[in-house]
Amino acid sequence: MSTSDPILGILGTGRIGADHARTISTLSGIGGILVADAVPESAQKIAQELGATAVSPDEIFDKVDGLVITTPTSTHAELIKKAVAKKIPTFTEKPIALDVPTTREVVDVVNDSDVLVQVGFMRRFNDGYANARKLLAEGAIGELRRGNVTMGDTPAPPESFIKFSGGINKDCLIHDADITRWVTGQRIEEVYEVGFSRGADYFARWDDIDEGGGVWTLADDSIVTFQTTRNNGAGYDIRLELFGTKDTISVGFDTYMPITSAEPGFTFEQAGDRFQAFYPRFIPAYKKEIGHFVQAMKDGSPSVATVTDALEALYVCDAMDLSRKEHRPVTVDEIRQAK
């Protein structure tokens, strides 16, 4: 540790906050870790586990060089604005907010400042997605024609989370919307989504679904089908297949893939246990995204997952919600241009 190594604060020590804190504790080049939560016992517990220091949510702003926001989505906007006002480089979990006006307000505040703000689109740091982006750009699969997104979440979060999550699109598919744009370099122009609540009864109670699917049309008319669930029986399954004029590539097609072949006589050798939740599936990516944030704090390099990227992904999520509710295709411009 050098004296110039930054002290990082983690605000919100729930599911992902505790996981990020554990990941940060394994990184080099960090001068210290402070944690805070609205429930002090939660922060104290993880502080004790990691040998970090627990402080109050107010105190943390005055004691850190960089902030990691992992509180519920509804609190992100105010906390980001507070951090930017205090010129604290900030990593925030997605989404910025559940609505477009609040997200735009944050985009304006961040873009009018020179403060680093990185959004938690960790898949941009996953080797598979990065390689797919490179192969597509190099022309290795020819021209893109079709894609397929699998968003197989498990286990379903509790009702206390679903209540404030903004629904499966803004909570989960927002990652797929962002990464599809990042890998292909193209905006999603039009969406059509169907969905149902077929598992726990609380999804319907909060106007949410736990099984869905549909289609996105990209700017070049490539057609991307997607399917989404909170209850993938086989394990946590996140994939992106891209079908080009020369070849097909797949992200997530590895020996952990939670699939059993129906072909008689063919066995798919599993390298180990199938992933059963989001964090283990993306540990290397979570590690790299925070490592990148710390490096950007030190060398002043720009954010690689910006608040504007988060706004773009939110437009797609709002379009999917509207499409499902009104049973019609919705252009993303309809959301982007709405007053």
Ligand SMILES: NC(=O)c1ccc[n+]([C@@H]2O[C@H](COP(=O)([O-])OP(=O)(O)OC[C@H]3O[C@@H](n4cnc5c(N)ncnc54)[C@H](O)[C@@H]3O)[C@@H](O)[C@H]2O)c1
């Ligand atoms: N990138 C990813 O893969 C990923 C995965 C899961 C969650 N998330 C995002 O992370 C955020 C948190 O999700 P979670 O599942 O960890 O939620 P959670 O409910 O498990 O944890 C949130 C924590 O924040 C605390 N808190 C609430 N308000 C606070 C405040 N104002 N100040 C300080 N602490 C406060 C709560 O007490 C709780 O401990 C959400 O925005 C979610 O969308 C991202």
